[in-house]
Amino acid sequence: MNFKAISLAIAIIIPFASSIHSPVSANSNIASRREYQISQSVKQSPGITYKRIGVGGIKLSMSEAQVRKILGKPVKVENGFLGVIGKVRTLKYRGITVDLGEDAKPGSFSVYQIKVTSSKYATIDGIKVGDRQSQVLKTYGKIAASQDGNKTTLNYGVDKPSPAGLIFTMKNGKVTEIFCFDFLG
Secondary structure, three states: OOHHHHHHHHHHHHHHOOOEEOOOOOOOOHHHOOOEEOOOOOOEOOOOOHHHOEEOOEEOOOEHHHHHHHHOOOOEEEEEEEOOOEEEEEEEEOOEEEEEEEOOOOOOEEEEEEEEOOOOOEEOOOOEOOOEHHHHHHHHOOOOOEEEOOEEEEEEEEOOOOOEEEEEEEEOOEEEEEEEEEOOO
16 A cells, blocks of 8 residues: 555545544444544644644654654554554553554554643643643644534644644643644655
8 A cells, every 4th residue: 555645645635525533543433433623724823833743752653663662562552454544553551542554664653643631741842631721822823712512622733744733622721632643644
């Protein structure tokens, strides 16, 4: 499977799609996965670049070996297959989950999304679970928030070198989850 060709196809299709992204768990079914709504009006924040999208020392496109060097041995490893990506691997740690897709080289995996629910892990710019919404806005720039019941979401996106984003979910004005993703870039 040509990873770069898929990335290019997705980069072309995404602006025309419904803009819904679901985090991937290799062993979950689509109906039970939590979905993240990404506004079609999300514009790249002048204060965020692809290189600044990361959390807990983990960045998008890092190799599995780099992740394990930083985070150590995972509590759980799940292997699976997703039609769009191919082989996937999920490394689960306490408070952080790292999803990897197989690269062009068989058996070699790289990060395409990270989900954090613990204050132990901060973004590259120092934002962590428990921080106030005002801190996020000050750090990454003011954008319109999405509201879903009692949850507020701030979606920061970049489009180069591939479509990617940083999503902060909040409850009662405090960050409860940080989600980084790359549209297979």
